[in-house]
Amino acid sequence: MMADCVTKVQLTVSCESLMDKDVGSKSDPMCVLQQSLGEDQWTEMDRTERVKNCEKPEFAKKLLVDYFFERVQKLKLGIYDIDNKSTSLNDDDYLGGVECTLGQIVSSKTFTRPLELKKGKLAGKGRITIVAEEIHDKRTAAFQMEARKLENKDFMGKSDPFLEIFRQGDDGSWQLAYRSEVIKNNLNPNWKSFSVSLQSLCHGDVQKPVKVTCLDYDGDGSHDLIGAFETDLSKLQQVEGGSPVSCPLMLVPQTMTPPVTLIPSRVVFYLQIETEYSFLDYVMGGCQINFTVGVDFTGSNGDPRSPDSLHYISPNGMNEYLSAIWSVGQVVQDYDTDKLFPAFGFGALVPPDGKPLLPPPRPLRCGLGVSHEFSLNFNPTNPYCQGVQGVIDAYRNALVNVKLYGPTNFSPIISHVSRFAAAAAQQPTATQYFVLLIITDGEITDLDQTRNAIVAASRLPMSIIIVGVGSADFKAMEFLDGDEGVLKSLTGEPVARDIVQFVPFQKFQNAPKEALAQTVLAEVPKQLVSYYKLRNLPPPNSPQSNK
Secondary structure, three states, rough: OOOOOOEEEEEEEEOOOOOOOOOOOOOEEEEEEEEEEEEEEEEEEEEEEOOOOOOOOOOOOEEEEEEOOOOOOOOEEEEOOOOOOOOOOOOOOOEEEEEEHHHHOOOOOOOEEEEEEEEEEEEEEEEEEEEEEEEOEEEEEEEEEEEEEOOOOOOOOOOOOOEEEEEEOOOOOEEEEEEEOOOOOOOOEEOOOOEEEEHHHHOOOOOEEEEEEEOOOOOOOOOOOEEEEEEEEEHHHOOOOOEEEEEEEEEEEOOOOOOOOOOOOEEEEEEEEEEOHHHHHHHHOOOOOEEEOOOOOOHOOOOOOOOOOOOOOOOOOHHHHHHHHHHHHHHHHHHOOEEEEEEEEOOOOOOOHHHOOOOOOOOOOOOEEOOOEEEEOOOOOEEEEHHHHHHHHHHHHHHOOOEEEOOOOOHHHHHHHHHHHHHOOOOOOOOOEEEEEEEEOOOOOOOOHHHHHHHOOOOEEEEEEEOOOOOOOOOOHHHHHOOOOOOOOOOOOOOOOOOEEEEHHHHHOOOOOHHHHHHHOOHHHHHHHHHHHHHHOOOOOOOOOOO
């Protein structure tokens, strides 16, 4: 089940020390934003205004781009010296630019690079600075609402009340913003607490009118109006001491002006305006995402020397394991400043003392032990690999130095990462979040222990991504995902939040290479935010975190 995690980001661009391409004056620069379509193809997304005669421009117009965590969004920001009114850039001098990913920009917050005439070739002069900001009102209105002495609209039994809240459009019309659940047969209902973004409720203006209606639910849709009133959020906010605000329900008969109260029905509000933090708030505030890889080396994968094996590296240098590591790692690496990723294997017979064999590889027969958590680089005290390429190099080396065996146990590596996440959870700041990528052929042995490990991890700053390779039966993986129901431990304890995302690799064999990462990473932003909301932790460096 994918999460829709797109938001608008605005980029503020400035430059310094630009080349002078004009005779008798300075260049007239403009910045053009392009996005990659693949294979060195680019499409223009936005452009700034032209700043006349300036080698150190600060562009007033912001460049807007949709942001997706689960995609590698390659951007090119080019600076042009504009000498005519034409929108075409063919006749304008190119002063240089920068190619990067949107992930690099938002994770840096302030991104500064020297200008290049093309990728890898410096322009000789000029630097560009890009500042990213998410653009939406981050406030939400958190409501707790109840009603007293509602009018009974039913002949048999009592009213079945529900609430609707409307915002006022620019044309004065009312637009539905929220509808509550129905409470059956109750004239003094207490509705569930809920939150509505201020943007949805009042366009971010707490003085803007809202309308609340209370209706008696009827199965045929002909709901009876119990009463209504208009107010604004500034009047509904809790007064000092946490006292509620009580509003009388009014009926508006056509023949009566002003509205009259037919019975003393009232709706009671408990309202608090809060800040709803986003994934970008945490990342741009300094939260680091720690990426760990776990690779299945069990015998069910097949002999790596055979073309039928899932670990067989084809003539083009790839297999499904490598594709998954590369696809997901390319996205996540932008959010980890040191680019050091711990990588582990499980289910293999490993050489004595964890030391790799010297080439050429030889048969492994004795002095071995099955490991469910061995470092891919064979350094148990320092399992970190330098970037995604380091993980790939370690995986390739491990393939020729271990013997595929079994069983397939997930719980040891989940517990391993959980220990680090548990240490981070002891800190009263939102600075460390952990993403574990497990790549497997799907034949899990320790399902019960894995269930327990996932339930425990659901209370930690941690997400688990499982990519299933090959054509095995992945029902166990889908069970762990929990999209169809709440996963529980053996003792019946439910997960605190959904932290597992499972995707079978086969679905993406003929899809664009970035499609896998988009799918498996789509839920991570929501999972990260849900954890810190559960802990009531604001982003690092936010005003609330500095109190």
